[in-house]
């Protein structure tokens with residue numbers, strides 16, 4: 215469940231309750247849909263993607279709007295990173311006040327935190343528009359499903375047909391719970407049957423998020439929208455690696471992906487590099503990852519920290535707090551000599567030598583450094599593709615396994631080492647004013663993923 219936002223987790227619990235309430239409500243003529251208990255914001259746990267307003271009374275510099283980043287932190291002027299993920303708003307008020315006190319920045323700080331926009335939740339399954347929706351305070355299961363349209367559309371259809379003297383449409387799938395709802399005839403049957411079908415579909419899908427769909431391996435779709443059955447999980451640590459941000463990352467992938475990550479870590483270890491920090495691979499059944507990731511949906515992608523310094527074994531709590539070290543200067547124009555080392559090139563070369571690497575995404579400044587530094591065999595530079603961010607981690611993408619005919623393979627990178635005008639383009643962009651980017655909404659999953667997502 216770690217991949218579903220906390221708000222969604224709470225809603226899954228509510229689904230169970232709702233299902234019971236629906237069953238209990240079957241006999242009541244004219245019953246309206248039961249209200250769900252309000253999962254109000256007081257105990258809402260912050261997570262990546264949430265936007266908060268922080269007011270530090272009398273301190274304009276320390277007042278403003280901040281986003282919880284993918285590492286679960288907010289970045290405050292003067293203080294730096296404050297870990298917010300997992301805290302309530304009042305918990306964050308305390309954490310900010312403590313940081314201000316420790317830094318001797320404000321005497322007797324008085325801090326207020328309010329959530330101004332919530333991260334997304336995911337509605338998957340028997341709905342018209344599965345995908346990512348903004349969580350809102352007090353949101354219930356029904357309101358989430360309503361957002362995704364089906365329930366209310368079915369209501370409208372059923373009403374329209376009844377008003378013409380017809381019967382509502384039969385649910386195309388779903389449990390036979392409606393047959394128990396007999397006291398009020400077909401009206402309640404169609405109403406609760408349909409809501410029940412949608413709710414149970416959501417329930418089974420949400421529950422499914424915790425576990426892989428049974429094998430054999432079946433990869434469907436593309437990295438940007440797809441799923442997989444038969445995923446296996448990377449252990450939390452092994453020779454040469456430690457997984458990090460386990461509360462928000464996910465570590466499931468195709469068996470070949472998992473064994474290649476282990477192989478990369480073992481090779482790096484043999485080469486004398488420090489443990490690799492591994493984060494996001496995929497959810498147990500693929501699909502969109504929270505936090506605005508636009509890939510990682512097939513179990514063929516992995517994010518690996520670029521820091522090769524020696525590391526001790528971290529505790530579970532420390533692993534949640536790790537900040538990956540950026541190898542690039544804040545101005546994005548060159549690597550940061552304070553952190554860069556030839557060992558980073560060793561790591562990148564090892565990664566590029568793994569079998570079936572499709573490409574490896576790295577920051578343009580890192581690519582330019584490779585173009586300058588790599589001597590001898592430069593053929594592997596073709597796989598090193600400049601991309602936004604990726605200053606602290608590389609994103610390794612493996613090719614679709616040959617026997618996976620439903621896996622959409624992107625064309626290979628263009629020939630050559632990529633150390634040409636196409637690389638300069640990235641730096642030219644830095645001089646331009648940033649373009650506003652609309653919030654990311656994952657596209658609907660391929661229809662064939664329904665079976666994977668609904669498998670027990």
Ligand SMILES: [Zn+2]
Pocket residue numbers: 494510515516517608609
């Ligand atoms: Zn990635």
